[in-house]
Each structure stands twice: as C-alpha cells, then as structure tokens.
Amino acid sequence: MLTQAAARSTSIKGQAVQAGPPAWGKELAEAIDFIGSPMSFSRDSEIYSEGEPADYLYKVVSGTVRTYKVLADGRRQVGGFYLAGDIFGLETTDEHTFWAEAITACDVLVIKRSALVALAARDHDVAGQLWTITGKELHRVQDHIMLLVKSAQERVAAFLLEMSQRVSTGDAVELPMSRQDIADYLGLTIETVSRTLTLLVNASTIELSSSRRIVLRNRPALSRLNG
Amino acid sequence: MLTQAAARSTSIKGQAVQAGPPAWGKELAEAIDFIGSPMSFSRDSEIYSEGEPADYLYKVVSGTVRTYKVLADGRRQVGGFYLAGDIFGLETTDEHTFWAEAITACDVLVIKRSALVALAARDHDVAGQLWTITGKELHRVQDHIMLLVKSAQERVAAFLLEMSQRVSTGDAVELPMSRQDIADYLGLTIETVSRTLTLLVNASTIELSSSRRIVLRNRPALSRLNG
DNA sequence: CGACCATTTGATATGGATCAAGCGATGTGG
DNA sequence: CCACATCGCTTGATCCATATCAAATGGTCG
Numbered sequence: 001m002l003t004q005a006a007a008r009s010t011s012i013k014g015q016a017v018q019a020g021p022p023a024w025g026k027e028l029a030e031a032i033d034f035i036g037s038p039m040s041f042s043r044d045s046e047i048y049s050e051g052e053p054a055d056y057l058y059k060v061v062s063g064t065v066r067t068y069k070v071l072a073d074g075r076r077q078v079g080g081f082y083l084a085g086d087i088f089g090l091e092t093t094d095e096h097t098f099w100a101e102a103i104t105a106c107d108v109l110v111i112k113r114s115a116l117v118a119l120a121a122r123d124h125d126v127a128g129q130l131w132t133i134t135g136k137e138l139h140r141v142q143d144h145i146m147l148l149v150k151s152a153q154e155r156v157a158a159f160l161l162e163m164s165q166r167v168s169t170g171d172a173v174e175l176p177m178s179r180q181d182i183a184d185y186l187g188l189t190i191e192t193v194s195r196t197l198t199l200l201v202n203a204s205t206i207e208l209s210s211s212r213r214i215v216l217r218n219r220p221a222l223s224r225l226n227g
Numbered sequence: 228m229l230t231q232a233a234a235r236s237t238s239i240k241g242q243a244v245q246a247g248p249p250a251w252g253k254e255l256a257e258a259i260d261f262i263g264s265p266m267s268f269s270r271d272s273e274i275y276s277e278g279e280p281a282d283y284l285y286k287v288v289s290g291t292v293r294t295y296k297v298l299a300d301g302r303r304q305v306g307g308f309y310l311a312g313d314i315f316g317l318e319t320t321d322e323h324t325f326w327a328e329a330i331t332a333c334d335v336l337v338i339k340r341s342a343l344v345a346l347a348a349r350d351h352d353v354a355g356q357l358w359t360i361t362g363k364e365l366h367r368v369q370d371h372i373m374l375l376v377k378s379a380q381e382r383v384a385a386f387l388l389e390m391s392q393r394v395s396t397g398d399a400v401e402l403p404m405s406r407q408d409i410a411d412y413l414g415l416t417i418e419t420v421s422r423t424l425t426l427l428v429n430a431s432t433i434e435l436s437s438s439r440r441i442v443l444r445n446r447p448a449l450s451r452l453n454g
Numbered sequence: 455c456g457a458c459c460a461t462t463t464g465a466t467a468t469g470g471a472t473c474a475a476g477c478g479a480t481g482t483g484g
Numbered sequence: 485c486c487a488c489a490t491c492g493c494t495t496g497a498t499c500c501a502t503a504t505c506a507a508a509t510g511g512t513c514g
Binding site for chain 1: 494495
Binding site for chain 1: 469470471472478479
C-alpha cells in the first residue's frame with residue numbers, strides 16, 4: 001500500500017490500484033500462504049474467543065467464518081462473515097474483541113502476527129499491505145454501520161446484494177449461514193428476515209429455490225431498496 | 228505499532244503500550260505537528276466531501292469535527308466526532324467515503340498523505356503508527372456498531388459515558404454538538420434523544436445544567452444501562 | 455422587544471419485536 | 485419403510501419502542 005499510494009500520487013486516477021484482485025500486493029499473500037499453518041475447524045467450533053490474545057491472523061481457505069459479540073443480556077451481534085480468501089482476526093489491540101466461529105467446516109491458514117510484523121519491519125510492501133487490509137476492514141465496518149440504520153427491507157436487500165457479489169454464481173446465491181446469523185448481522189430478528197424475504201419473493205424480486213439458495217430475479221429493484 | 232507489537236511480544240502484559248496518551252509513538256505525532264499545515268474552519272463549514280480524493284490526513288488542534296454520510300432519502304448518519312488531538316480523514320481508498328464538517332470553529336493540522344507514506348517507507352515506526360491509528364479507528368467503528376443495535380436508553384447512556392471520557396471535567400460533560408448530531412450518530416431522532424435525556428434527568432442519573440452541559444450524577448446507573 | 459433556532463413535550467402512528475403455532479426437511483429407531 | 489422427534493424456517497396475532505407530526509418553551513442575537 002505504501003508503494004501503491006506512492007504510485008498513486010504520481011498517477012492522476014490511480015486506477016491501477018483497483019485493477020485485479022487481491023488488492024493487496026503479492027508479498028503479503030505469499031507470506032501468508034507460505035508461513036501460515038493450515039488448520040481445520042468443524043461446524044460451529046470456536047476459532048478464537050473474545051479477550052484471547054490476538055497473536056494470530058487467519059485466512060480462510062474454504063468454508064465460512066462469523067465473528068460476533070454477545071451483549072450482557074444475550075443479544076448477539078455478528079460483526080462479519082468471512083469467506084474463502086478473506087482475512088480475519090486482524091486486531092491492533094492485544095486481545096480479540098470479537099469471537100470467531102466456523103459457520104461451516106473450515107480450512108484456514110493461521111499466521112503468527114509477530115511473524116508478519118517482523119516481516120513488515122523488513123519489507124515496506126508487507127507493512128503497507130497490512131495497513132491496506134486494516135483499511136479495507138474499516139471500510140467494510142463503516143458500510144455495516146450504514147446498513148444498521150436502514151429499514152428491514154433495505155438491510156435485507158443490501159445483504160443479498162453484498163452476498164451475491166461475494167458468492168455469486170450468476171444470479172444464484174448460496175448462503176452458508178442460517179437465518180439467525182443473518183438476523184444477528186443485520187440487527188433484526190429471524191422472523192423479520194424471513195418475512196422480508198417472502199415479501200421480496202411475492203414481489204418477484206427474488207426466488208427461494210431452497211431456504212439457503214436464493215436467486216436474484218430483479219437486481220435493480222434490490223438496488224433501489226438499498227437506498 | 229510495529230515496534231510496539233514487537234516490544235509487546237517480549238513483555239507479558241504489554242502495559243506500556245496502554246500507558247500515556249497518545250497511544251501512537253511520537254515519531255508520527257511529531258511528524259504531523261512538524262509538517263502539518265494549520266488550517267481554520269468556521270462552524271458548519273466543509274472540511275472535505277464524499278468522493279473527494281483522500282490526499283490529506285487531518286489532526287484536530289481545537290474544536291470538534293463530525294464525519295457523516297447522507298443516504299439517498301436524506302437521512303444522515305454521523306460516523307464519528309473528532310476532538311482536539313484526534314486524527315481523521317484516514318482512508319485507504321482513493322476517495323473519502325464520508326463528509327467532514329466543523330461542528331464548532333476548528334483549527335486543524337493538514338498533512339499530505341503521500342508525505343506520511345513516504346516517511347513511513349523510511350521509518351518503520353511511522354508505518355506502524357499509521358497502522359495503529361487505522362486499527363484504533365476500526366475498533367471505534369466496531370464499538371459504534373454495537374451501539375446501533377441497542378435500545379435508545381442504552382445508546383444515549385453509552386454516548387454520555389463515551390463523551391465523558393473524552394471531554395470530561397470531572398462529572399460535567401460539555402457537548403459541542405447539537406441534539407441532531409447526537410441523534411444522527413446514535414441512529415435515533417432528536418425527539419427520542421431529548422426524551423431519553425429527560426428520562427435520565429427524572430431518574431437523577433444526570434443533570435442538565437443547560438442543554439449542552441450535562442452532569443453525570445450516577446455513572447454506575449449509566450454503565451448498567453450500557454448493557 | 456421580537457425573530458429565530460434549538461430543544462422539549464405531547465399525541466398518535468407504525469415497523470419490527472415478541473409470543474405462539476404451523477410446516478417442511480432431515481434423521482432415527484422400531 | 486414408516487411413525488416420530490428435531491431443527492430450521494415461515495406464518496400469524498399482538499404488543500411496544502421509537503418515529504412521526506405538531507405545538508410549546510426557552511435561549512440567543514439583532
């Protein structure tokens with residue numbers, strides 16, 4: 001990112017930065033793939049807990065991960081869903097502030113944070129890429145905030161569009177997570193999520209081949225709902 | 228942060244990191260104070276706009292700044308309030324994703340991002356500190372999310388406790404922002420914010436010397452509300 | 455003093471939560 | 485292979501917290 005930003009300052013549009021995933025350079029990606037230890041987690045198993053030392057960074061190889069927090073009264077807030085290729089567990093505090101759990105059976109790469117930090121001290125690109133990942137996560141969380149102040153329909157529409165970008169096979173979206181997970185991510189109840197989905201079905205905006213498989217029939221309508 | 232993290236890994240508690248504000252090392256703070264250009268903004272004036280190239284970083288010297296976004300239908304969501312000493316405008320995207328406005332008359336230091344990036348390329352500490360700031364902002368935004376799924380009373384209580392930590396003179400909190408700003412930060416209406424405050428007054432939890440000056444009479448009660 | 459703006463207070467409406475029941479898929483044991 | 489339990493999801497009825505609409509109050513500045 002440091003080099004990317006430097007390059008950007010010499011090019012007017014800096015479009016090159018946007019081109020081709022992943023957005024962070026290959027040094028970090030390679031480092032993670034090289035020094036990361038593969039681990040497997042079964043469905044619903046804990047990957048790390050709130051308050052645990054944040055000594056590791058995680059990269060999803062396969063499966064889906066949720067991060068969440070539980071409030072004093074038991075309400076659960078899902079912070080995010082992480083799919084293959086996504087990095088999670090990134091904290092700059094000493095301890096994890098969320099829990100992380102495997103939604104499905106998962107393979108992840110685990111990397112010691114101190115190893116990355118040491119690498120970053122030698123390689124400016126890696127340092128910049130660490131910064132970039134954090135910045136992307138920040139951006140994602142800010143988008144999440146914008147979700148939480150919208151109406152139920154807007155939240156669900158935004159969620160479907162987001163997921164379709166991430167797991168899309170054409171217009172079909174295969175959801176790895178339950179209605180409860182979705183509800184806790186969107187700050188709604190399962191009943192409201194369910195009702196909102198049937199509303200969208202009745203409006204022919206989506207189709208529910210099965211409860212976990214949703215076909216987007218009318219993206220413009222979803223985008224319009226997205227506000 | 229890189230060095231801090233390294234130091235942390237050799238000390239068990241890493242308490243030194245927590246001790247003494249500001250939490251980021253002095254290299255970056257000094258750099259900003261040294262190379263930053265002072266600028267003044269009058270009340271309600273725009274500092275930057277959404278979509279504007281994010282070429283600068285800002286540090287508040289005096290006054291208060293709000294960042295916000297406006298949804299298609301005109302609803303406004305305040306992303307954060309920045310007080311003296313706070314850094315804002317930090318983005319890893321090319322463009323600002325929020326608006327920034329002076330709530331009160333403000334003095335800020337403006338720093339070219341490319342200058343900091345260049346500095347970071349030479350000085351690992353600066354690079355780490357840039358990362359740290361971003362991580363702190365990420366943490367702040369995650370806390371904001373937790374706010375937005377709580378009840379009105381809980382949101383207002385959390386807001387008061389947060390502000391008291393930031394502008395406290397004992398138990399008195401001098402709010403620089405309007406009820407509308409607070410409402411848009413908490414995802415509530417001004418009426419609900421106002422009603423909730425009177426509720427807290429009636430419960431002798433707080434006192435309203437004036438609408439902008441709030442005395443916290445019972446912090447434990449507020450903390451309990453905070454969930 | 456009077457105009458203006460921010461805030462509070464009041465009356466009513468409503469979106470989503472809650473409580474409760476039904477339904478369909480999946481799995482298990484007889 | 486079929487009764488039956490279980491689990492995730494949907495649907496229904498009702499309630500309630502907060503929004504909305506409207507008016508009153510209060511503080512500030514010319």
